[in-house]
Amino acid sequence: xxxxxxxxxxxxxxxxxxxxxxxxxxxxxxxxxxxxxxxxxxxxxxxxxxxxxxxxxxxxxxxxxxxxxxxxxxxxxxxxxxxxxxxxxxxxxxxxxxxxxxxxxxxxxxxxxxxxxxxxxxxxxxxxxxxxxxxxxxxxxxxxxxxxxxxxxxxxxxxxxxxxxxxxxxxxxxxxxxxxxxxxxxxxxxxxxxxxxxxxxxxxxxxxxxxxxxxxxxxxxxxxxxxxxxxxxxxxxxxxxxxxxxxxxxxxxxxxxxxxxxxxxxxxxxxxxxxxxxxxxxxxxxxxxxxxxxxxxxxxxxxxxxxxxxxxxxxxxxxxxxxxxxxxxxxxxxxxxxxxxxxxxxxxxxxxxxxxxxxxxxxxxxxxxxxxxxxxxxxxxxxxxxxxxxxxxxxxxxxxxxxxxxxxxxxxxxxxxxxxxxxxxxxxxxxxxxxxxxxxxxxxxxxxxxxxxxxxxxxxxxxxxxxxxxxxxxxxxxxxxxxxxxxxxxxxxxxxxxxxxxxxxxxxxxxxxxxxxxxxxxxxxxxxxxxxxxxxxxxxxxxxxxxxxxx
Amino acid sequence: xxxxxxxxxxxxxxxxxxxxxxxxxxxxxxxxxxxxxxxxxxxxxxxxxxxxxxxxxxxxxxxxxxxxxx
Numbered sequence: 001x002x003x004x005x006x007x008x009x010x011x012x013x014x015x016x017x018x019x020x021x022x023x024x025x026x027x028x029x030x031x032x033x034x035x036x037x038x039x040x041x042x043x044x045x046x047x048x049x050x051x052x053x054x055x056x057x058x059x060x061x062x063x064x065x066x067x068x069x070x071x072x073x074x075x076x077x078x079x080x081x082x083x084x085x086x087x088x089x090x091x092x093x094x095x096x097x098x099x100x101x102x103x104x105x106x107x108x109x110x111x112x113x114x115x116x117x118x119x120x121x122x123x124x125x126x127x128x129x130x131x132x133x134x135x136x137x138x139x140x141x142x143x144x145x146x147x148x149x150x151x152x153x154x155x156x157x158x159x160x161x162x163x164x165x166x167x168x169x170x171x172x173x174x175x176x177x178x179x180x181x182x183x184x185x186x187x188x189x190x191x192x193x194x195x196x197x198x199x200x201x202x203x204x205x206x207x208x209x210x211x212x213x214x215x216x217x218x219x220x221x222x223x224x225x226x227x228x229x230x231x232x233x234x235x236x237x238x239x240x241x242x243x244x245x246x247x248x249x250x251x252x253x254x255x256x257x258x259x260x261x262x263x264x265x266x267x268x269x270x271x272x273x274x275x276x277x278x279x280x281x282x283x284x285x286x287x288x289x290x291x292x293x294x295x296x297x298x299x300x301x302x303x304x305x306x307x308x309x310x311x312x313x314x315x316x317x318x319x320x321x322x323x324x325x326x327x328x329x330x331x332x333x334x335x336x337x338x339x340x341x342x343x344x345x346x347x348x349x350x351x352x353x354x355x356x357x358x359x360x361x362x363x364x365x366x367x368x369x370x371x372x373x374x375x376x377x378x379x380x381x382x383x384x385x386x387x388x389x390x391x392x393x394x395x396x397x398x399x400x401x402x403x404x405x406x407x408x409x410x411x412x413x414x415x416x417x418x419x420x421x422x423x424x425x426x427x428x429x430x431x432x433x434x435x436x437x438x439x440x441x442x443x444x445x446x447x448x449x450x451x452x453x454x455x456x457x458x459x460x461x462x463x464x465x466x467x468x469x470x471x472x473x474x475x476x477x478x479x480x481x482x483x484x485x486x487x488x489x490x491x492x493x494x495x496x497x498x499x500x501x502x503x504x505x506x507x508x509x510x511x512x513x514x515x516x517x518x519x520x521x522x523x524x525x526x527x528x529x530x531x532x533x534x535x536x537x538x539x540x541x542x543x544x545x546x547x548x549x550x551x
Numbered sequence: 552x553x554x555x556x557x558x559x560x561x562x563x564x565x566x567x568x569x570x571x572x573x574x575x576x577x578x579x580x581x582x583x584x585x586x587x588x589x590x591x592x593x594x595x596x597x598x599x600x601x602x603x604x605x606x607x608x609x610x611x612x613x614x615x616x617x618x619x620x621x
Contacts, residue, residue: 075579081595082572085602089565092606214587227591228579239575247573277607283599291592 001154002325008334009153009341012195013169016188016342020176023183034378037181038108038357039265046274048186049266052350053275054282055189056262057087057253059138060145060344063196063289064317070293072316074225076238078290079245084283086250092276094423095254096269101426109354110260111362114421120434121366126441127418128362131257132355134411138256139351139392140404142344143170147396148314149337152321163397169341170348174389177349178382182265185349192346195339197285199324203336204288207295207327220298235470241461248474252416255423257354258347289320296323348389356385406457413452413460416476417444420487432487435494440487448479564609568602 027043029036044052062080069077098113105116110131115124143166150165176184211217218226231237253259266272296302301322302311310318324336360381365372372380396404421437451462452475462475578594585593 075591078592078595081599085568085572085595085598088602088606089568092610093562093565215584216587218587218589226581226589228575239579243573243575247569273610273613277603277610280599280603280606284596287592287596287599291588 002330002333004330005334005337006153006155008331009338012191012335012338013172013341016191016345017172017176019187019191020172020180020184020345023176023187024180026183026187031179031181032375032378034108034357034360034374034381035106037378038353038381039261040182040186042103042265042267044186044266044271046271046278048190049262049271049275050278051189051193052186052265053259053262053279055185055192055343055346056258056350057279057347058196058282058286058343059142059347060149060340061141062286063340063343064145064148064320065141066286066290067293067296067320068316068318070290071296071319074221075228076242077293079242079249080290081283081287082243082246083249083253084286085280086247087253088276088280088283090250090423091254091263091279092273094427095263096272098260098422098426099263099266099269099272102264108264109357109361110255110257110418110422111358113426114437115362115366117425117429118432118434118437120438121362123421123434123438123441124362124366126438127421128358130414130418130441130445131358134415135257135351135355136388136392136395137404137407137411138258139348139355139388140395141408142348142351143392143396144317144401144404146341146344148317149321149340151310151313152318152325152333152337166397167393169345170389170393173345173348174352174386177352177385177389181382182261182350182353185346185353186265188342188349189346192339192342195335196343199332199336199339200285200289200292202332203292203295203324203327207292207299207323210327211295211298217295217298221294234468235463235472237472241472241474244473244477245461248416248477248480249412251419251423251480252412252476255415255418257358258351261350261354261357292320292323296320299323299326301326348392352385352388352392353381355388356381356383359384409457409460410449410452413448413476413479414445416480417441417448417483419480420484424484431491433491433494436487436491439490439494440483440485443486444479444483447482448475451475451478561609561612564605567605568598571598571601 024031027041029041031037035041066077066080069080071077101107101113101116105112107113107116109128111124111128114127115121146169147166155162155165208214208217228238228242231239254263263272266275296319301307301319304322304326307318307322307325310322320340321337324333328336360377364380365377369376418441420432420440425432425437452460455462455475460475461472462478464471464473464478572595578591580591581589583590588596
């Protein structure tokens with residue numbers, strides 16, 4: 001075991017644990033309300049949102065898996081860079097409006113927003129279930145990222161002891177998420193990102209120095225890995241695969257419940273716009289990190305006997321830990337590994353909060369206990385966040401890792417199918433109807449799953465055959481095209497059908513007002529005049545955020 | 552707080568990064584190198600920066616347009 005590195009690692013871990021618990025007192029408020037526990041009261045400014053979103057989107061698994069892809073597969077793994085270029089125009093153009101819809105309606109989840117637009121709780125349920133399905137394997141992947149660096153510290157044990165560090169880390173995570181809610185990952189993200197920037201910039205300077213510069217590094221890489229292979233005749237080959245993976249992933253990213261939770265916790269649309277131009281700093285970091293994959297290959301870490309066990313256990317995912325172990329003194333290895341492990345805590349906390357919010361608001365409250373008082377709502381969410389994490393832990397310990405990776409692949413395809421309901425319907429609600437969107441979603445989910453199944457769940461790139469051409473592309477995009485077509489074509493018809501059903505005698509309940517509104521079709525969006533806030537449409541029950549003076 | 556009416560056209564500038572990045576054959580090449588980095592890599596790294604600048608300048612111009620309408 002690497003003693004120095006382990007001591008530094010444990011000290012940093014203890015430090016963020018304390019930060020996580022203290023976070024409950026930061027901007028203190030009544031944490032027995034869901035919008036305080038689960039959205040930190042929508043009060044984060046530009047600076048905190050930058051750290052929170054950065055810590056949320058660029059996860060530990062990203063930091064391990066992206067360089068590993070480059071290390072193993074070369075240029076195709078670099079698609080993470082164009083992917084993270086395209087997310088920010090999308091963030092700038094679409095999400096300030098979603099933020100405003102959520103604030104005005106007191107919405108906490110993506111499914112709440114859709115429910116607010118169409119008053120169709122079945123559509124909201126579909127959105128919520130998709131979010132839950134996509135998030136669960138994502139949490140499990142964070143554990144893989146953490147397991148890799150713990151393995152890198154040289155911790156070897158047999159049986160249940162082997163999983164002990166992971167279990168301890170997740171108990172800590174569960175405890176501070178339970179007590180502090182979204183405030184904990186927000187504060188911890190500041191620590192984590194500082195460490196990550198430090199580790200990556202040190203590596204990007206030290207490693208090329210040791211290896212004799214970038215020219216020397218790239219000279220050691222086989223030519224076939226440096227570029228995408230030219231497409232075979234009558235096919236767009238790796239080119240369309242690369243572009244569509246980047247575009248499809250970019251569309252999907254902010255639809256994930258954990259991204260949305262971080263976005264909704266910001267204090268204004270202006271904060272989101274500002275962040276769209278400063279968050280790319282993380283993309284640049286990711287690009288540098290991706291290049292570390294080549295450096296690990298040039299260093300030949302996979303051929304060094306010291307790392308034989310690590311590569312046997314974790315495959316190419318061990319490339320980055322091995323590079324740090326080879327290039328840096330133990331104390332710095334401790335810092336770098338702690339950065340990655342803490343980088344797993346932040347998104348895992350936000351993901352479990354987002355999943356808990358979805359379950360509580362759109363499954364429990366919508367279908368089980370409609371008159372759920374706010375305190376009980378928050379209590380249920382806190383409990384569910386524990387269940388979600390326990391589930392992810394059992395998943396990763398009891399089942400082979402590849403299940404989590406394959407499910408995550410499917411998760412990306414699935415979450416993309418919520419794009420019409422969230423991105424487009426929020427801007428042009430009249431183009432769609434609730435049932436139309438639901439049918440489009442079902443078609444997209446079925447087609448996307450079938451395409452991934454046809455690849456044996458090993459790849460999300462599906463070779464579409466069209467008029468004698470082969471177009472290999474990201475299954476999520478193809479499924480999304482079908483989804484959108486179905487929704488656009490069926491919406492005009494299903495609109496009337498839905499309205500008729502609404503008239504057919506609905507028992508009076510908390511949703512009856514919402515149903516009454518669905519007869520008249522989607523409510524026109526309130527557009528507040530500059531400087532004034534829109535009238536608050538409190539359709540989502542008593543838990544809506546209390547009005548707060550604008551700052 | 553909502554976007555002013557005139558900003559619709561201006562926002563089309565954000566299509567530029569998509570075109571630059573999705574036209575993969577244009578940048579799938581080794582030369583010219585920059586600091587030893589093959590073109591494929593530094594081109595895409597550079598677009599992180601350019602896209603951020605485009606968003607930044609759009610944001611600035613939209614904000615000043617909002618100020619004028621007030």
